[in-house]
Amino acid sequence: MHQTLEHAFPIVAAAIGNRFGISVSVGGTKAYTDGQSIQLPGYNGSDPQYQHYAWGYLAHEAAHIRFSDFQLDFGDSVLRRRICGAIEDVRIEHELAKVYPGTRLTLAKMVEQLVSEGRLTAQAASDHPGNVLFGYILKRLRAKVLGQTVLEPLVDATREALRACFPRGALIRLEGLLSEVPEGLTCERDCLDLTDRILAMLEEECTEPTNTSASGDSDSDSEDGDNATPEDDNDSSDTNTEHEDSSSSGSDADGAENLTDPGDPAPSDQDDEPGNESAGADNASSGTDQPAQQDDSATPSLMDQLRITSEQDLEQDWFETAKSQLGLTPDSAEKCTLPVGLFPKGSRLVGQALANRVEQNSKALRVALQSAVQDHRQNRPQAARNGRRINPRRLTKLALGDTRVFCRSGQRVAPNCAVHILLDKSESMGETLVIHGEEVSLLTLALEASMALALALESIQGVNPAITAFPGANDESVHQVLRHGEKVRDNLGRFSVFSAYTTPMTQAVWFAAAQLLQCREPRKLLLTVTDGVPNDLPGTLSILKRCRDSGIETLGIGLGVEVGHLFPVALTIHDLAELRPQLFALSKAMLLAA
Known part of the structure; x- marks a missing residue:
């Protein structure tokens, strides 16, 4: 059986790299990039699932080489680096699709492959708050900006987890900030600035009682009264009594709405306490917040959890997952190697x-x-029996019965x-x-x-x-x-x-x-x-x-x-x-x- 090069993995990889203006080599057992060229394993089969990972990884890394800075300092914050990376990934893939529209489908197929294999899942309310925030930003931007619609059910589920973990006002402001992607971003520095604004906004929403109260205004009258109690110090005693009476019911309503999730903001402004517990604390203290302060000393606040987020707390980078799927054992790696030019x-x-x-x-x-x-290329005239031009030199051939008296240009x-x-x-x-x-x-x-x-x-x-x-x-x-x-x-x-x-x-x-x-x-x-x-x-x-x-x-x-x-x-x-x-x-x- 003839084995051609038409769809050979190294040849297609080289063609894609050449189209992107990126050097691509094929060989060995691992996939990686050095910031200038891309290395793919020595695969020479035709498995479409493997190729979905390969072409998606290739397109993504080509976008990094063409559009990313690689020189930014993210400091010690893991969450800051990963959120900026998620936004930057969306920005560069959007830019690559402007030049090479086919990459949008290539990357979507890779994401579909990850979802179908169960490698991508929605975040839950019980997850680390940093992971919930990161997962929502990543999935929401990819679904809306890049058109990766397979992620929409995961976005909806992760949004519910986000509501359970963060103040309502933070969600509203987060959506406003994410609307700047991609048109408001021109470089990776812009992505980092947007990340810093998101984290600063969360700190405001999670630590200022005024913002927490404002976020509760849109929920219900009982929440409004509850959240106003610690702030309206100059109100009449009758008003304070009404607020205190409604405090317990407001806390219960809020806890029921958020399924008593520990991350939801309670009326005592403690973002990390369960709604049921904060309601009980309010009833026991008759409006004082001393027990809540004691809980703060024992349990890290929401912002403290975000600040100390580690790499293990966050879901693995999708393209690291794809890279691991591309890895081959030494026995399965083909000897064929496409060298870098x-x-x-x-x-x-x-x-x-x-x-x-x-x-x-x-x-x-x-x-x-x-x-x-x-x-050899010259088109010499040839004698023909019909045509538009007569060759005078061949008219004498008619007497011999040769009717080829016309000239016709030869095709060479x-x-x-x-x-x-x-x-x-x-x-x-x-x-x-x-x-x-x-x-x-x-x-x-x-x-x-x-x-x-x-x-x-x-x-x-x-x-x-x-x-x-x-x-x-x-x-x-x-x-x-x-x-x-x-x-x-x-x-x-x-x-x-x-x-x-x-x-x-x-x-x-x-x-x-x-x-x-x-x-x-x-x-x-x-x-x-x-x-x-x-x-x-x-x-x-x-x-x-x-x-x-x-x-x-x-x-x-x-x-x-x-x-x-x-x-x-x-x-x-x-x-x-x-x-x-x-x-x-x-x-x-x-x-x-x-």
Whole structure:
């Protein structure tokens, strides 16, 4: 059975990362990001549930890399950091969806997966108050701003828990503050400022008796009278008597409404006491609040609980959950690795010197290649039996019974193709040779030949060249010397690369294939120049076969080594002085084969 690359996990991951402008690598057993690139595990299956987690995680982390600051100081408050993170997550995902609308559905599918598996649940009134607050903000913003409607039942349930734990006035003011998301936020600093305003508002509502009284006005007359008792010190004794008489009934009504939850504000303004207990305290003290003060010394206030909230008190970050679901065991992780593409930090002067040598020594070869391709593309007139234009030179053929006297333009297929040159720069490529009396490294020869070919190809309409050198900074990366669509002379500094490390050809072919499959050209050529044996021969053979099954033509040039067992179209060069002419000849044959 043919196994193509069309929906291969590493290829799709690379395509998504390229669309976001983010470097993505695939390999190993864990998912993580370093703030510049994203690493996904070496998964190569087609499980849709796994892919929901992978693409959601990828989109979310790409949004962080593109839009987040990473430099803010959150202090020691865990709750402050997590609430700011929840608001920032919504902001950046909203911004990403403006540029890439499909990410809204991608992230929604991941959230649906979490809910369906029971990994996301509503907060309860018995939960830590910090967790109730955090969970409500996170779910409410995601449901309303990002359109993740699967969360709406969880939002409703968590809202009930919030009502049981916090003063009513705090809920009203919280909704007003959350309405600023996302339009009122432009950066992560704005998210932190909003978080600080939310926490400051809660401190006001939970500690000031006036605000607690005001929050009770909208509930019932009995609550109003109850909450007013400790404040109206200048009222008449009759009024005070009425308030005291209604204090007990007001407390009972309030406790019943909130299911006697410990977090609901009681008439004695103690936010952490159960309604039943505060009612009993009021009756026993005949309007005094001395017992409530004694309870304060034994039980932390609501704000104290919020201040000392720990990471264990809050639900796990959703994308940490997704990341844990992406983890693989060493036995289940595929050997296929999509390396990260880096830009070599070379000298433009070195690249310019290389270009000068190429210009002097390869002009004739470039002209010959360009002429051959252009000549092949010319539409030569063909004789036809019908048409709109007569060829006078063929009129004499009528006497012989040949009626093909009309001219018709011939249709020839242009070499509309993408060519990706994969250049081995392992340590062995640093070997020094003497060519025409001049000492030169094998890598320099290969770079010159590759640059000359790229210069020739980029001048031919319909040909899209690229050059990738492998390995890059290590065996898990490659150097993008020239990307598809770029010009050689605009990127001369990238041609200043040096030989190092081994020959991770499997990973390099994965990377090149991912780049080729994103090109619009219908024909795709992968040309590999190497002087050694791949680190993982079975893996290299497997990915090369998948390339061919996916329509990518694979060619190989061995520098002093046989590569026919790797590539169906292969060339071995023993006289390295002939590298450039042979490379041009092979490229010409492949371009004209269309």
